[in-house]
Amino acid sequence: MSDQIADTLHELIVATRILANEKVLDAFGHVSVRHPHDPQRYFIPRHRAPELAEISDLVELTLDSEPVRPTEFRLYSEKVIHGEIYKARPDVSAVCHHHAHTVLPFAISGQQIVPVFHLGAVVGHVPFWDQRDEFGDTNMLVVKPEEGASLARALGPHWMVLMRRHGATVAGTSIRELIFRTVFGSDNCKLLAQAMALGHVDSLSPGEAKLTSAHQQRPPSTNRAWDYWVRQVEKAGLMPAKASTGGRGQKRAAPAKRRAAPKSSKKVAVKARKHR
Numbered sequence: 001m002s003d004q005i006a007d008t009l010h011e012l013i014v015a016t017r018i019l020a021n022e023k024v025l026d027a028f029g030h031v032s033v034r035h036p037h038d039p040q041r042y043f044i045p046r047h048r049a050p051e052l053a054e055i056s057d058l059v060e061l062t063l064d065s066e067p068v069r070p071t072e073f074r075l076y077s078e079k080v081i082h083g084e085i086y087k088a089r090p091d092v093s094a095v096c097h098h099h100a101h102t103v104l105p106f107a108i109s110g111q112q113i114v115p116v117f118h119l120g121a122v123v124g125h126v127p128f129w130d131q132r133d134e135f136g137d138t139n140m141l142v143v144k145p146e147e148g149a150s151l152a153r154a155l156g157p158h159w160m161v162l163m164r165r166h167g168a169t170v171a172g173t174s175i176r177e178l179i180f181r182t183v184f185g186s187d188n189c190k191l192l193a194q195a196m197a198l199g200h201v202d203s204l205s206p207g208e209a210k211l212t213s214a215h216q217q218r219p220p221s222t223n224r225a226w227d228y229w230v231r232q233v234e235k236a237g238l239m240p241a242k243a244s245t246g247g248r249g250q251k252r253a254a255p256a257k258r259r260a261a262p263k264s265s266k267k268v269a270v271k272a273r274k275h276r
């Protein structure tokens with residue numbers, strides 16, 4: 001494993017711990033990252049609560065959301081959200097799907113999200129997607145490739161899409177930009193709801209939103225916020241092993257998966273449809 005891949009995998013696990021610690025992810029939701037050397041693949045943890053995910057839990061999937069190597073790991077059924085967005089958006093390198101309670105009132109009510117403070121501007125325009133429109137009654141999980149593709153079309157050129165009565169999906173050009181947008185997007189929704197309860201909302205003008213969003217997405221801002229959230233993760237005792245240790249962990253984990261290979265591919269495909 002190259003150092004760049006080891007660092008990327010470590011950063012992905014740190015990102016999941018940050019979003020769990022910031023109460024954006026709970027038992028459900030997931031974060032993925034595009035393979036740094038192969039844009040036709042991405043990494044995502046196996047089916048488990050994000051806060052519990054380890055580097056050895058990461059699986060490498062094609063953009064059709066099929067495992068690159070046979071694995072007995074149970075996978076997220078909503079993995080197609082990630083694969084279909086990576087297919088549709090070559091500029092996207094990281095994706096988060098979540099059901100944060102700060103954001104859900106907007107997905108439930110159909111109330112448009114608008115930026116109400118400078119850091120919230122990174123959400124940009126947030127379109128809606130209603131699975132019911134195209135697919136009728138479903139179990140509301142995005143499990144079929146065509147459902148993921150429909151969601152990706154609704155996202156369009158934007159960076160966050162609200163999923164009616166379900167949650168949200170957020171994209172970024174990097175893990176750090178994604179986490180910045182996801183956390184401050186959640187904060188923006190909380191503040192917007194509070195301002196609405198007070199009876200008046202003074203949102204950013206389109207010009208303010210454009211200028212401040214561009215400013216906040218620069219590395220000095222995203223790295224400063226990342227460092228702060230990493231410190232919170234450390235204080236919570238949730239920090240995963242360093243990248244070099246993580247790389248060794250990944251190598252240790254690999255033979256177990258390979259040994260399990262002969263009986264696994266069909267089993268995984270079946271299991272993946274059953275579990276979220």
Ligand SMILES: [Zn+2]
Nearest residue numbers: 078097166167
């Ligand atoms: Zn979901």
